[in-house]
Amino acid sequence: MQGAALLSIASLIAKILSAVYRVPFQNMVSNTGFYVYQQVYPIYGIGMTIALSGLPMFISKLVAETTNPGEQRALLQQVTWLLSGFSVGAFLLLQLFSATIARGMGDLGLTPIIQSVSWMFLFAPILSVSRGFFQGHFDMVPTAVSQLIEQVVRVSVILSVAFIAMKLHWNVYRMGSWAMSSAPVAAVFASAVMIYYWRRSVVKKVVSQAAPVQQFSNTVIAKRVLIEGGAISLLASMMVLLQLVDSFSVMRGLVDGGLPAMAAKALKGVFDRGQPLVQLGLVVASAFASSLLPSLTEALGRGRQLQFERLAKTVLRISLVIATAAAVGMMALMPQINQVLFGDTSGSAALDVYALSVIFATLITILNSILQSMNHYRETVIALSIGLVVKAFLNHYMVVHFGIAGASWATVLALAAMTTLLLQRVPALKSALLDRPFITKLIVTSGGMLLGVRLAVTLVQSLGLPPFNSGRLDALVVIVVGIPVGVALFIWLAVKSDLLTPREWLMVPYVPTLLKRLHR
Known part of the structure; x- marks a missing residue:
């Protein structure tokens, strides 16, 4: 419980940092510069989620299942080799097909920025395996410290680059390449922290000195990493995946709707203002949910089904109330919030709609945690997949006809579809909510x-x-x-x-x- 609390606090601070730095960044680089950064950000977001929460959570489960030090050593070696292959593959894919991806986003100028962020994937194996190892031994300190160091370094580099770019009048694509290099730089520092904890760990000495005893075949490990680890990573990346759909369709949709390319880029930058606002709204609700969810797991583990259902209903209802208050509060003051943070009130109507995402994203986060505590992974993956299909299907049409407000509505409708599907899996909670x-x-x-x-x-x-x-x-x-x-x-x-x-x-x-x- 102490470890979970520590990790929750570290995640909370990291999320606040990740949301807040975008405000001075946008002020320094303008809407177009913000657009350039945010177009490629979802690629970083997916890689960061995999290395920080998705795979470490799964690897910690594998470590906890394996008590023999020799088996643990063999397991860590297998997972490291497997993830190394995946990381190198992702790196090469982004390097070789960066122009194709940029063309798909409607802007070839993004090519070097995609190449810049690709280097962070090479650090995924060491970060995922080391974090998973310590978490599997109930030591959350290394993960928490590395997460904070990573965010502080990344934010520092981004804001320094933005300041230099403003003073030296760099073009937005050069600025974007240097700003996105913050991802691999931060990964180097986070890896150094994990190596430090690994070298001084007592548990590491026992595992590293034991003779490797292979427990699982490579095929079994690969399958579990793909299915279980992939499911956790996908669900943790929910909002980032929706943003990735926006990267490929909003700018193109605005141009197809009749806007010149430069005006479309600036307007996409205005639309991207909604992401830090929603992120801050989610921080409050998610922090509250994470403080109550351990009680759910304990109730289920002790076979107290009635207590589990009662707690789950309470968590859902209170979270819905808090998330609704946050979303409607943002809507009530959106023109003023927009003015204070970003210097004008552009896109306030679209951001009003986008704020509704807080309500559905909060419910999805909690429903996912409840279903995971019941070992139901498949339902949440199916719901996420359908939500992404809804977003991808609606986005271009909605943007062409309704501008950035259409993209906001597409996000809200996709999240609403996911929430509806998840509620169908828990009828008792559905009736209470x-x-x-x-x-x-x-x-x-x-x-x-x-x-x-x-x-x-x-x-x-x-x-x-x-x-x-x-x-x-x-x-x-x-x-x-x-x-x-x-x-x-x-x-x-x-x-x-x-x-x-x-x-x-x-x-x-x-x-x-x-x-x-x-x-x-």
Whole structure:
């Protein structure tokens, strides 16, 4: 539990860093520079997810299943060789077909940027195997430290490159190549951290000194890596895979819809502003979910089916409430958030729609964890595959006819399809989540908050309270007023409507502490 908490905190900090750095980065490199970076980012995102969470989680499971040091050594050797072949293959594929991939994205200028990010795949074996080894021995410290070091180094390199590019007036593609080189540079530092922990590990000495005893054939290991490890990696990459579909279709769709290429690139950069906003919205909901999910696993492990179902229902309902509050809160203040973070209000309507992704992505994350605790992997892979098909099928048509708002709707509809499919696999949870009185109260509460915040914003603006004559400062004052109004209004409406039961309220973070203070 301590290890899981440590890893959750490290992941939370890394996610916040990963979301926040995009704001100063976009401010320095403009919408077009942001477009160049974000077009190739999903390739990095997939590689990072594989090396950080997907494969280490699977390898830790293999290590935990194998208690004999000799068998563990043989297993690690097999997995290392297998992953090395995959990594070299991915590297060569990206190097040799970078122009083809860039052409598919509608912009040949992206070729060197794709080649730049490809080098990080060569570090996947050492990072995946070492992280999986330590996690399999319940030591989460190396993974947590390497993850933080990796993100700090990568963000530092990206922002330094953006600053230099701005001062020296580099073109956006040169800037993008250097910025994306942050991925292999960060991987070098993360690998160095893992080697340091490996060299001083007591467990490593036992494993490395034991004679290798092969437990599985190479075919069995390859099959398990592909099916189990692949399933975990795919599900962890859900939002990144949807962004990859956008990379191949949004810019092309905008051009086919009649926009000049340069205007389409800038508008795609505006659309990409939604990703850090959604990521921050997901951080809160995901952190809450991860704090409750260990209780689910414990209940299931002890055969307490009734307790498991009750906890699962509670986690889903509370997470839906928090995610909805976050999404609707962002929608209520989107023009001001857009202005403060990115310097103008371009694309606010499309970002309003994109914010709805927080609700469905949160539910998918939790439903996936619940199904995984029940050893149901296939259902989530099928749901993800169908969601990607829905996104790919709708995206081009929606972008041509509705612009970047169409791409936002395609993402929301794809996530909604995935959520619906996953809920079909757990009928008891479906009935609890889609309970008509609960949904009605949630809609009324969130709608009341939206209306109240918008009225507060209108009042502040009509009174001329922001006197700064600066778009950003004026918008910041509105946000500072709007957020506490929204939070207070949502909680008041939720309590008045009995949106959550008293037991559910006590499971919401900080509520028990707040109630104790109010009681005193």
